[in-house]
Amino acid sequence: MAEQQGGSSSSCYDVAVIGAGIEGSATAWYLSKHCGQNVALLDQFSLNHTRGSSHGPTRITRYLYPQKFYVDMMLTAYPMWDELAQDSSRTLVRKTGGMSIIRNNDPELLQMKDTLHQLNIKHSLLTPDDINHRYPGLRYGPGWTGVFDPETGVLAADECRSAFQSECTKHGGALLPNSRVRGIRPGHDAVTLTLDDGGTVQCRRLVITAGPWSKNILAELGVQLPLTVERINVCYWSARKPGLYSRSSGFPVFIHHTGKTHYYGLPIDEYPGLLKLCPHHGKPISSPDHRDTSRDLTGVDGVSEFVKEHCPHLEAKPSILETCVYTVTPDKHPVLDRHPVWKNIAFGAGFSGHGFKLAPVVGQILSQLVLNRPSKYELAPFRADRFTARHYQPEQQAKL
Ligand SMILES: Cc1cc2nc3c(=O)[nH]c(=O)nc-3n(C[C@H](O)[C@H](O)[C@H](O)COP(=O)(O)OP(=O)(O)OC[C@H]3O[C@@H](n4cnc5c(N)ncnc54)[C@H](O)[C@@H]3O)c2cc1C
Known part of the structure; x- marks a missing residue:
């Protein structure tokens, strides 16, 4: 090199x-x-x-966006990732399928469905029963829809x-x-x-x-x-039945929309028996150089509540906490x-x-x-x- x-x-x-x-x-x-x-x-x-x-081993890739301009970009990004994988002889993308799980009355559900439909992106809609049946590691009651995209996957970051x-x-x-x-x-x-x-x-x-x-x-x-720099808690949760959350059993990437933020999860990958499931927000910090000066737990309690309600086979406290930073615009x-x-x-x-x-x-x-x-x-x-x-x-x- x-x-x-x-x-x-x-x-x-x-x-x-x-x-x-x-x-x-x-x-x-x-x-x-x-x-x-x-x-x-x-x-x-x-x-x-x-x-x-x-840095890190994993990032999510997906078409699941409500805005057409992002889906348009992803229509080119996918073949470009393939080009890079081929040129470099590396495995860069692992398609797992994935879903955004959104409240039926959230306007974002309609926007996402419209966008995917208009741009001819293959997708399907899952009821709570479909979700629970397909993925016993998750549990949803009435009032939710899963928008499933088979092209969603994990990038080897x-x-x-x-x-x-x-x-x-x-x-x-x-x-x-x-x-x-x-x-x-x-x-x-x-x-x-x-x-x-x-x-x-x-x-x-x-x-x-x-x-x-x-x-x-x-x-x-x-x-x-x-631009605001946020310190993000990256959480890994111990699975009592790891097989239910593994890629080999078909467990997907999922993004749970709360209305204000979202929580995202990836099939078990980097640590055996531990599912990566994180908040998509954190606490603003004055500088990326000061990321480790506090042990702030923003977002972790929210994910813990989510786990208790929707992930019946995960422990309700994270086993590993790591940190990363987002740079956020308004x-x-x-x-x-x-x-x-x-x-x-x-x-x-x-x-x-x-x-x-x-x-x-x-x-x-x-x-x-x-x-x-x-x-x-x-x-x-x-x-x-x-x-x-x-x-x-x-x-x-x-x-x-
Ligand atoms: C926990 C976490 C999970 C995420 N999950 C996803 C996901 O699932 N899917 C997704 O699409 N995105 C995800 N993201 C977002 C994505 O990772 C970021 O948007 C992306 O990595 C930003 O990259 P960047 O190149 O802008 O910044 P950086 O990776 O921070 O790179 C900036 C570089 O600039 C260098 N630099 C700064 N100042 C100077 C200087 N003066 N001189 C020389 N070099 C300098 C730094 O050292 C650094 O290497 C996630 C991010 C985090 C933190």
Whole structure:
């Protein structure tokens, strides 16, 4: 792998990407493989660190969204994940099937059904009896509907990130771990990055995908984004009958919608006998660097109540608690845009806890933005100025 150990370079890259999480790695891959660009991918830490949002063995992928623009993106993301898996000879996606379980009177149920129907996404509707019969590890009473999507599955997250990075190097990209960018000097033809060790990196164009560190980096460039960093409790629950919750017995990914938030579960995978079942919200923290200074349990009690009511064969207290961070926007949609002055700088941030599955398409969109090329995707929901612009409709808020 063409990995340099940080420091400076005298060459001028076509594009530098700050942040080697899943979004930056996908962007560097797309730029090098599909756009023939000479790319440098920088990260402040080692390439397999656990301090951002992209580490770990599993992430959910699904078509189950109420918004058409996400399903549209997923129609391209699925074949792109397959392309990456084939190129890198790795298993990246395991399809388990999955369902969103929503109250019958929640408007999101109708929106999701409409969207899946209009875009011809194969799906079926499950009654509580269907759910209980098919999946004895779950128990639902009247008033709920399961929207089942056979294409839902689990992405091998660490493998995905590493595959993007190694494929990027196959196409001439340079990986620069341990290269913390502490200064950016913009210019219309060239951008200079200053690193912690005093070295510099020159590039003609720049993409910033710095995850929970994005707010400060972008503020340095005059772009103020309402990004909140949340510390998320990642919980694993002991199963008294593990077979009921295993992939081999056909247990699916599931997303339980409460109306205000959701809880999501994956078939037993990373720890034997323990089901990953987590809240989709956490407590805001001042900085990703302070993630471990408190032992906050936001969301855990809610999931515990859910377990007591809906998961008859799980213990009602988690056996393992880990942490991760979300970077959240007010409407829960990411920001994918260009700098208002320096059009050779693009950025992607605020993935709000659901950006992993979208990464290949995010990489494509950020490549198109930074190279000033047209995009087939609906980008209005992702514009940086939507938080102030009049045309933005707050009722389009994502429920994810
Ligand atoms: C617990 C959890 C579960 C999730 N589940 C799902 C799921 O099931 N499905 C789904 O689609 N999504 C899911 N997500 C969301 C998804 O993982 C994130 O949206 C995605 O990983 C965000 O990636 P990123 O590249 O923007 O950020 P990050 O992964 O945080 O990457 C940013 C990188 O920028 C680097 N960086 C920052 N500042 C600098 C600097 N100055 N110089 C150099 N490098 C810098 C950081 O070191 C970091 O590596 C989940 C997230 C969490 C935390």
